[in-house]
Amino acid sequence: MVVTIVLALLTGAAALAVLLPLARRPAAHAAGDADTGFYAAQLAEIDRDAARGLLAADEAEVARVEAARRLLAAERRAAAVSADASATWRRRVAALVALVGIPLLSVPLYYTLGQPSLPDQPLASRSQESKGNLDFDQAMARIESHLSANPEDGRGWEVVAPLYMSMGRYDDGVRAWASANRLLGETPARLDNWGEALVAAADGLVTAEARAVLDRALKADPTSVKSRFYRALGAEQDGDSKAAIEAYSKIIEDVPPGSPVVKSLAERITKLGGTPPAAAQVAALPPKDQMDAIKGMVEGLAARLAQDGSDVEGWLRLVRSYAVLNEPDKAKDALQRGTTALADNPDGRARLEALGRDLKIGGS
Amino acid sequence: MIVEVGHYALVLAFALSLVLSVIPIWGVVARDGVLMGTARPVALVMAALVAVSFVALTAAYVTSDFSVVNVVQNSHSAKPLVYKISGVWSNHEGSMLLWVLILAVFAAAVAVRGSGMPQRLLAGVLGAQGAVAAAFLAFILVTSNPFARLSPAPFEGQGLNPLLQDPGLAIHPPLLYLGYVGFSIAFSFAVGALIEGRIDAVWARFVRPWTLVAWIFLTLGISMGSYWAYYELGWGGWWFWDPVENASLMPWLAGTALLHSTVVMEKRDALKVWTILLSILTFSLSLIGTFLVRSGVLTSVHAFATDPTRGTFILAILIIFIGGSLALFAWRAPMLRQGGIFAPVSREGALVLNNLFLAASCATVFVGTLYPLALEAVTGWLDPANPAKISVGAPFFNLTFLPLAIPLLLAVPFGQSLAWKRGDLLGVAQRLVTAGVLAVLVTVAVLAVTWGGPVAAPLGIGLGAWLILGSLTEIVTRSRPAGGFFASGNLGKALSRAAGLPRSAWGTALAHAGIGLTVIGIAATAWGVERIVTMKPGETVDLGGYQVRLDGVAPRNGPDYRETVARLVVLDGSKVLGTLEPGKRIFAARNMPTSEAGLLTVGLGQVYASVAEIESDGRAGLRLYWKPLVLLIWLGSVVMALGGGLSLLDRRVRLGAPVRSRAPAAVPAE
Structure with missing residues (x-):
């Protein structure tokens, strides 16, 4: 709202810059005025210089003649130019340009290029937003600069990766988990997390790349709940509801009853038109x-x-x-x-x- | 909100620049005073809007607002505040915004100071300025928008190119832009005069201060850039004939010529068409400079923007403005009334000579800079697989530029001493005899002292001395009282006469003496000593009469970099002159090493050290230089700029009157 007001004020100022001079009466300003003034000043100066002894009398005389000659010429020119005329229709067109043309150009152009609803995000206020956790940002910055200097530090990548994920920087999360897997060796847990990061970075889509990573995780540990869930999600995204329901049900049976995942899995199954296994029905009770x-x-x-x-x-x-x-x-x-x-x-x-x-x- | 307000202000400034380039010009053509009257307020508000926009971007940098793409790409929260601010113009988008800001501020300055100007000229000038601003604002909004946003915003930026994290960067581009863009005023004056179809001494009177301002800033900007390259790039050179340097030298040469030709026009109402053409060419060369740097057609340190869309856009701007103004020139120039004619031996004749030499040397630099590009483009078009690449460097420019520069410099004291309209070459020669003899004596003495060394150096120093003494001669001659300096009481009279001389006379003498200082500094480089050594801690090497000892190598941490420095002690015999700490830096954010030169000033010379390599056993590979009198190169340009400033303070209207009395008492009404 404030933005809109400020933008409107700016537009008004711009339009006024054109409108105000148009409203003024045509100046009685002859074209030659400034010229004659210039040569008159020159004459005065020759007199001053002569008085201060910088010009000899005869030199001053020559200079005076020259300046006077130019002054006369300028005055003749000024007389030849008729006083400036100003037509009302021209002023109207100019005023229209100011009132309509300026906003008509600037407002649509700005709304194509700008993002008026996006607030400023200075770093200081952002750290306050994240629960006044300034130390966290600093720590983060330190880890990042450490990693840019030592990109082969696998432990560092493993530490920073979950932080990236919790901050919503999924692309960075993917990079971090990939590095951790490359540098520290693949384990089911690291592969799980890498796969999860890939899915998150693709806005929840289980991409082919994510599938390959998840399959590697499942090969190492077939019971991994995370990988099985994302594989099932992949099946759901492919439209293979039957396989998805089956896989979700299997997960429900394998996790301890009362686990928080049960409820959401049961909901997915119901949405796909299946019946959750008995274990899941519990979740629906008080x-x-x-x-x-x-x-x-x-x-x-x-x-x-x-x-x-x-x-x-x-x-x-x-x-x-x-x-x-x-x-x-x-x-x-x-x-x-x-x-x-x-x-x-x-x-x-x-x-x-x-x-x-x-x-x-x-x-x- | 600040960011978006800045963005909108920029868009609005674009709309106003279009208004400015249409309505006042329409007023000039239709002879409508009211329409012309819109020029001043519109120019002022446009400048205010661009300023709002620039302040908004600066605020985003200072507060590390990483929702702005430009800030993310070029800043870092750990950067010192100064570099956060200079980061605004260290990148393509921000520097273009600075360019337009300066353009708009110049237009506003003309609007403020224009109350005494003929209205039609003022409207024409501001209209032309508005058109240039419109083109560049469109360029920024379409191809290089500094206000592009990013959401969600990252928590850290990518840092600034380490080469550019330097105090020199904080000053060099703004100065250079003030120079480049300042010449846009001369350009707009030329276009305004062509539209109006009238040009005379009044025109010259009003354009001269702007040309001077632009020239002063360009002189300082080039000199600053040269010093920055000298200590930051780590190989001790001060001018590389790099295309980007040439791009700033060309407008300087043309601008210097313009400065002199406007004097002729103001005083003698002559050289009109040529002055108009020079105004157009000077700004065109500034535009070409911008194009060369911004389009990425050159591969050099400066070309950090490589983007074909931008290149094409700037090329289009170039064609429209240079082509358009030259077409206007071809159409309207024949209608301009020619001014008086004059004898070849006269002040104005000398200034024509000056213009010829400056224009020719500018053309030389132009060819040397653009020929390789043109050749590569043409052969690449004929045979895409195998474009011809040649590089034109110092040997070419030494062979072509110097033969033009040296006679010009030799002639400077003559031109300065000649009277307007009818000069007396013999009389001038007589007055300059003392200066000439002294300069020759200096040359011979220096040659004798440095016998066996390079011959060019004493000759260059002689030339420098000739320029300085010749410039002083003019002041001395003009303040000489009737009975000579040594008659009783005459010394005081001479001093008061000297103080009473027009400030422009002092300005001229100072600026020309500044060239002399620079020439001496350049000539002395021939005596420089260079050594490339690998030293163990404790080891000492000789360097041009001094000794340099390596004390050790140590790591150190800066705010956003790590560095390894070599600690060097400079000795004169057993006396310690000072220490040097050249180093190699690694910047965390970019992971890019840079070398920092170590400088120690001894008199007007410098001991210069840079680290090539630091070995694991503590030995350091170093480049050591002794550069005698090197500071004169830059001090000279500062003196030139001071001379320009002094001349700027001379607000008088001038008229060149012929001199009839005896030569020694000649006081042209300057």
């Missing part, structure tokens, strides 16, 4: 019932595993669920039972033990 439902489901799972203990994924989910429900004893118990049940599956047992270590409930 909080108190949710807990009961979850507990019920966990007990159901425990009961199923007690009968058939060969389901590695089942054991993993059970342990994770108890951990999430803040029942460490039950989690420990489930871990032990699972390890026993998977006695003839060293691979599955190793994964279970690894989970136990991650959750700090192992120690058997």
Whole structure:
């Protein structure tokens, strides 16, 4: 609003610069006035110089004759030029140009080139906006200048990458994650993040490049939730709803019940016309019932595993669920039972033990 | 909001420049005083709008508003404040905005000072100025908009080209632009006079101060640029005949000629058509200079804008203005009334000689600068795979420019001493005998002292002495009292006469003496000593009578760069004269190394050191120079500019009257 007023004032000033002189009465200004004044000044000066002794008397005389000759010529010229005429129609055209022409040119031109709604963003006020976090900006600037001097510092890239992502600088995030992967070696987590950055940089579109990275992540760790989610999103974007629903449902079954992703995945499935798996329906219940439902489901799972203990994924989910429900004893118990049940599956047992270590409930 | 207001002000200034280039000119053609009367207020408001726009961009730089693309590309939040401000014009877009700002401010200055000017001339001048402004504002808005925005804004900028992060940059371009653009006023005066179909002494009286102002700034700008290249590029040269340097030298030569021819016109009402042509050519050469630098057709340090659209646009501006004004000249010039004729031996005759030599040397530089480009363009067009590339450098210019410059310089004291209308060459020669003999004695003495050294140097110093003494002779002669200097009480009389001389006479003498100083500085470069050495810490080398010792090599941190400096001590025998700290800098934001020269001034000479390489074992590869009297090159140009300034203070209207009395007492009514 203020912008509009200021722009209007400027336009007004510009128009007035033309209108005001047009409103003045035609000056009684003969063309030769300034000329005659000039030569008259010259004559006066010759007299001054002669008085100060800078000119000898005879020289002054010659100079005076010369100047007088020019003065007469100028006066003759001035007389020959008739007094300036001013036609009303010309003034009207000029006034029209000022009132209509100027805004008609400047306003559309400005609205094509400028961005009137975009406010100024001086650096100082921007740091205040980000919760007065001036140190953060400075730290960021320091890391960036460090990295521009030492572009081979993979750790630095890994530190700065999530910061870029949280600041919304996705292109920089892509560059940082790519560098981290190149310099520190690819791990499932780094590949996941790189893929996520690529998707974010493409405004949420799972591009071919992002797919290639995500596939590499899935090859290294097929259970990665992030990569599986973006692959499923890719399928959804391709119009392959069936595959997307299937993949989303699979993720819901694999994450611990109550995980925040469940709800949004269930919504996606519903939007695509599918039915979310039972686990997801819990998310729709009120909080108190949710807990009961979850507990019920966990007990159901425990009961199923007690009968058939060969389901590695089942054991993993059970342990994770108890951990999430803040029942460490039950989690420990489930871990032990699972390890026993998977006695003839060293691979599955190793994964279970690894989970136990991650959750700090192992120690058997 | 500030940024957008600045942007809108620029657009509005464009609209007003169109109004300015149409309505007042229409008034001149239709002899309508009211329409002509719009010129002054419109020019003032246009300048104010461009100023608003420039201030807005500067504010964006100072506050590091990275939502402006231009700021992101050329600034950095860690930069010192001075360089944030100078960053505004260190890039293409910003420098074009500065160009237009100066253009508009000059137009406003003419409008303010124009109350005594004939109205038709004033309207014509401002109209022409408006047309030039319109072309450049359109150029900025269409191809080089400094107000383009970016959202979301990044949190840090990309920094400034490190070569340009220097105090020299803060001053050099604005000075140079004041010079270039200042000549637009002379151009507009010429166009105004052609439109009006009338040109006379009054015209010359009003155009002269503007030409002088432009000339002073251009002189300082070129000299500043030369000094900047001298200490920043790290190889100790002060003039490279680089096309960009030539681009500023050409308008200077033409402008110097113009300065002299307007004097003839003001005093003698002669050389009208030639003066008009020179006004057009001088500004055209400024435009060509802008084109060469801005289009990127040259590959040199200065051509940091490489963009064919821009090149084409500027070329179009060039064709329209140069072609248009020359066409106007061809059409209207024959209608101009010719002024008086004069004898070849007279002040005006000498000034014609001056103009001939200056124009010829300007043409030489023009050919040397543009021929390689034209050749490459033509052969590239005939055979795109294999364009002919030649480079024209110092040898060409030494062979062509110097033979024109030297006779001109020799003739300067004569011209200065000749009287208007009818000169007395013999009388002048008699008066200059003392100066001539002294100059020859200086040459011989210097030659004897430096026997075995280069011969050109003593000759050059003799020429410089001749210019200085010859300029003084004029002042001495004119302040000589009737009975000579040594009669009783006459010394005081002489001093008061000297003080009473017109300021323009002092200005002329000072400016010509300034050329003498520069010539001496240039001549002395022949005695320079250059050594390329690799030194261990503690080692000492000889350098032209002094000794230089390397104390050590140390890393150091600046605000936005790291550097490694070599600490050098300059000794004269056992006496320490001072220390030098040349270094190599790495700027964080651009990751680009630059070298910083170390300078130590000894008298009027300088010890100059730059680092070529620092080896891991602490040894330093260095270039060391001893440059005797080198400062005179730039001091001379400052003296020239001072002379111009003194002449500018002379506000009198002048008339050249013939002199009838005896030569020694000759006092032309200057």
